[in-house]
Amino acid sequence: MQVLKFGGTSVANATNISLVKQIVSTNTASKKIVVVSALGGVTDLLLRTAAAAAEQDKSYIELLQKIEQRHLETIKELLPIAIQSAVLSRVKSELNVLETLLEGAFLIGEITPKLSDKIVSYGELLSSYIISEYFIAENLKAVYQDSRSLIKTDTVYGKASVDFRETDQRCTAFFNGSQPDIVVMGGFIASSHDGDATTLGRGGSDYSAAIIAAAVNAEALLIWTDVSGMYTANPKVVKQAKAIPHISYEEAMELSHFGAKVLYAPTIQPVLSKGISIVIKNTFDPDAEGTLITKSKNEKGKTVRGISHIGGIALLSLEGPGMVGIPGTSKRFFEVLSQEDISVVLITQASSEHSICVGISALDVDRAVASVNGAFAYEIERQKIKPVIAEKELAVIALVGDNMKQHQGLSGKMFSTLGRNNVNIRVIAQGASERNISAVISEADVKKALNVLHEVFFEENIKQLNLFVMGVGNVGAKFLKQIQQQKAYLRTQLKLNLRVIGISNSRTMAFDEQGIDLENWADVLAKGEKTDSEQFLGNITRLNYRNSIFVDNTASAAVAANYANYLSKSISVVTCNKIACSSEYDAYENLKFLARQYNAPFLFETNVGAGLPIIDTLKHLIASGDVILKIQAVLSGSLNFVFNNFDQNSTFHDIVKQAQEEGFTEPDPKIDLSGIDVMRKILILARESGHRLEIEDIENKSFLPQESLDTDNNTDFFASLIKHEASFQKMYAEAIAADSKLKYVAQFENGKASVGLQHIPKDHDFYNLEGSDNIVLFFTERYPDQPMIIKGAGAGADVTASGIFADIIRIGNF
Ligand code: ADP
Ligand code: ASP
Ligand code: MG
Helix, strand or coil: CEEEEECCHHHCCHHHHHHHHHHHHHCCCCCEEEEECCCCCHHHHHHHHHHHHHCCCCHHHHHHHHHHHHHHHHHHHHCCHHHHHHHHHHHHHHHHHHHHHHHHHHHHCCCCHHHHHHHHCHHHHHHHHHHHHHHHHCCCCEEECCHHHCCEECCCCCCCCECHHHHHHHHHHHHHCCCCCEEEEECCEEEECCCCEEECCCCCHHHHHHHHHHHCCCCEEEEEECCCCCECCCCCCCCCCCECCEEEHHHHHHHHHCCCCCCCHHHHHHHHHHCCEEEEEECCCCCCCCEEEECCCCCCCCCCCEEEEEEEEEEEEEECHHHCCCCCHHHHHHHHHHHCCCCEEEEEECCCCCEEEEEEEHHHHHHHHHHHHHHCHHHHHCCCCCCCEEEEEEEEEEEECHHHHHCCCHHHHHHHHHHHCCCCEEEEEECCCCCEEEEEEEHHHHHHHHHHHHHHHHCCCCEEEEEEEECCCHHHHHHHHHHHHHHHHHHHHCCEEEEEEEEECCCEEEECCCCCCCCCHHHHHHCCEECCHHHHHHHHHHHCCCCEEEEECCCCHHHHCCHHHHHCCCCEEEECCCHHHHCCHHHHHHHHHHHHHCCCCEECHHHCCCCCCHHHHHHHHHHCCCCEEEEEEECCHHHHHHHHHCCCCCCHHHHHHHHHHCCCCCCCCHHHHCCHHHHHHHHHHHHHCCCCCCHHHCEEECCCCHHHHCCCCHHHHHHHHHHCHHHHHHHHHHHHHCCEEEEEEEEEECCEEEEEEEEEECCCCCCCCCCCEEEEEEEECCCCCCCEEEEEECCCHHHHHHHHHHHHHHHHCC
16 A cells, blocks of 8 residues: 655646646555645635634635635536536535635634634645546546544644544554545544544645555655655755755654755654655656655765755844753743743753753744743843843754764854855754754845855855856956856866856846846846946845855946945955055955955956966965065056057057057056056055055156146047157167167065166066066065066956956855
8 A cells, every 4th residue: 555645736736636647547556545735825825815804804705716716627627527517516515614614704803723724624625525536537446535534633723733543543444444446535634533623734734644654554655746856955945956865764854844845844753653665756757766765874975965944933042140050940931932832943052051042933933022021020020031032034054964973074064154155143053863953044044055055065066156247348248258158167177157147337237146148148238227336236235145256347446446345245356447456555455354354255366467367476475485575577568569569660649549449558548658557556566465555655757748647638648649759759769779678667676666667678588578468577585586477468358358257266266
């Protein structure tokens, strides 16, 4: 004999019920007991209808009509016309009784738990009857059985306790008799010894099936639902979750106790004692393996088997000096809660005995506070104990696994992962069985917490990085293209999953929680909403994704001014915008501080030498104990381009214009030509070498005539270059005469930095610097005479984009 239980979604409508029939008829067991839930959503509807009636709200009538319609439609779709009318008339007459009950509640404006159970039992009564008639109509040897006459309980309405002795006797008597191969009954419902309808708690159809399976010593209990088994985490919250092929009773119980709704927690107990295995299967994918739950231990080497969570939790803390050394305080505390029928999900007590803290359902919190304060009124008045403190909007998350106790470091890994992702932990509890480690966190952090924990414990270290990109011009567009090209490689080779969730330019911004389609980002952006930088940050904060990275591809001071707000929300910042790192030292230092404080890297490799690994190399030199003695560098791709191309056959104006047109200068070329850009770069290198320097401390021997420096727009600037052509030609001629080339050099030594045009002789490392290349010489204690040299293209959208990309990868490996 096998017991097959089908949940609400599996019997939600005629189409689904026909799949159920398919499964039942292909099952090879000679005898089958089919336990069904109410049509999906009907229990909720019944409860809403009852609540409306009790509040004397006439909308209960419409709700009742909806319930009626669901059932009548299902019958009409399922059953051949010939037998429809008999079934319809019985169902209608049941619905009439239901209507009378609801009218009663409406008239007196009240509903008792007993009446509520009577009303709600109609869900399973009707579904089981309809399904049995359908089976019979499809020529299955089936019969309907009212579960209320088999399962007997006490009168704790809403969540009654089963009288197993009587239930077992009744089941044995009934199933020993001769009856057709298939018995169809409703789950969830039972009756008291007086014959009143009772229910076994929400989700209780699983439990009914287990009670029957144990009573008849079934070979197996099959739970058919809408997912392919018990997953490593709720698949609706964690996309990467996978079905667990084999799990022990205890693990399954622990997972369901902590919120894995796929199995109602009390279900395990009756079958565990009889050693009956449970299989969880998917009605909509019957070939999927599902989850087998048995006594046997879980697979070798597996520690954490699943992660679950319960939302809607409140913490109740009782504390005060009067608790220390006074026996019985906790006993009284729990007694009060138990008298109020409030169940405790989790308990922690500090060893100082100074405080005790429990997690309960938020629905119970007001009652709990009032009764605990009442019980301790005497101590509270004398200030021996403080009034109880309640915190709401919390959730419990739990790691579960039988083998967890044999492994050190799991809780460390759990809490450091949460900490790194800025999930604040309110309370920690570890069961004495060590089968579970749980923590109370804010409800708003649940999705992030489950996903990061899942990533760390189950996903072969595939790390998800969530990017929010501001600025999609030259560099930004190249960057998005590179991500798109490399996505597959990063996933397979580096175990990084990159998703661009938000993009923005100065006009519009767009978000897609699933990740923006990078083939069509321009269209997506064009259809976006108006850019609002506050809202951009607001959206990232609201989404609360782990590993969120803000990427700034702009040159905007306003955008840079916002970095502190990002970092202090644990959002990493990657930028090619030099403004933040070259503004006041205190601001730069504050960003570095926030990055450490909030575990959110702040990376700006492209601030110096575009994609060349200059800052990263400097960091590694310093981290390994080396000391920077001197930096000499050509750091302006634009100026190098200009001086490499300028000669007696061209004009300075034309070369600068060409550099601007080819994208080698900032939009405002004066920023490059005046040396400001180079000053910012050497400033950043000096700061990264550990020196406290401001931009004013840098000496700038500008080669530009004062008139050019004084212009305030591009037109005037270019005009001044034409006017002063002779002075540029003179500079060139002097260099040739000295057998040298002109290079704009930045230097840092003995705490002092300077920038300026220099004659570079033939034997110098800088002499053969081509095109827009950059070069940096690091003279350090370990490289005192022959410097460490980094050289290569130092400007251009492609290399800058790849430098940003490299920073993203660094965060991925962080
Ligand atoms: P049924 O109506 O068939 O009893 P339920 O809705 O009670 O189905 O339970 C199935 C649901 O449980 C799934 O759709 C899923 O959203 C939820 N769930 C929560 N945690 C888990 C988990 N760890 N594994 C599988 N499902 C889970
Ligand atoms: N129909 C009941 C509920 O929704 C029981 C069940 O489906 O398991 O809670
Ligand atoms: Mg269920």
